[in-house]
Structure formats: C-alpha cells, structure tokens
Amino acid sequence: MEAEVAQLALMGKYIGAGLAAIGLGGAGIGVGNIAGNFLAGALRNPSAAASQTANLFVGIAFAEALGIFSFLIALLLMFAV
Known part of the structure; x- marks a missing residue:
C-alpha cells in the first residue's frame, strides 16, 4: 500500500x-x-524603428523571464524532496 502511494x-x-x-x-x-x-512596425516606419529597439529588448526580457520562472518551477517540482 505504501509503495503505491509513493x-x-x-x-x-x-x-x-x-x-x-x-x-x-x-x-x-x-x-x-x-x-x-x-x-x-519597423518595415512600416523605418525611421521610428531605432527609437523602439530598447522597448523591443525589454519586452523580450520580460517574456523570457516568465519562461525561466516556469522552468525553475518545473525543476523544483522534479528534484525537490
């Protein structure tokens, strides 16, 4: 019974x-x-693309951070005692 629960x-x-x-x-x-x-957006208005590049990288960083957090939770669930 205990083995089935484990x-x-x-x-x-x-x-x-x-x-x-x-x-x-x-x-x-x-x-x-x-x-x-x-x-x-850069193809529609190439002159404004240079001023929006920093916003692009901030958005990518936030999206990647959520992926890294979910990976961390998956690792914690797999290997935490």
Whole structure:
C-alpha cells in the first residue's frame, strides 16, 4: 500500500513538472510575437524603428523571464524532496 502511494506521488510530481514546462512554450510564442510585431512596425516606419529597439529588448526580457520562472518551477517540482 505504501509503495503505491509513493508511486502516485512520483507520478503527480512528474505531471506537475510537465504542466509547469508549458510556460516555456508560452515564452517562445511571446518572444516570437514581440519580435514579429516589431519587425512589422519597423518595415512600416523605418525611421521610428531605432527609437523602439530598447522597448523591443525589454519586452523580450520580460517574456523570457516568465519562461525561466516556469522552468525553475518545473525543476523544483522534479528534484525537490
């Protein structure tokens, strides 16, 4: 009985880590969306693109930070005791 409970807890841990890792895909979609919209705007108005490059990198950094946080949560769920 105790072995089944341990296996169920291990299975729940892996399922939770997999669900937390979905955030990595969301971060990739977010970065692609930010870069694509910047490129579309830069092609429409090339003279304003240089002044918006810093905003591009800030947006990419925020999107990547969410992906890194979800990766950290997945690692904590997998390897925490």
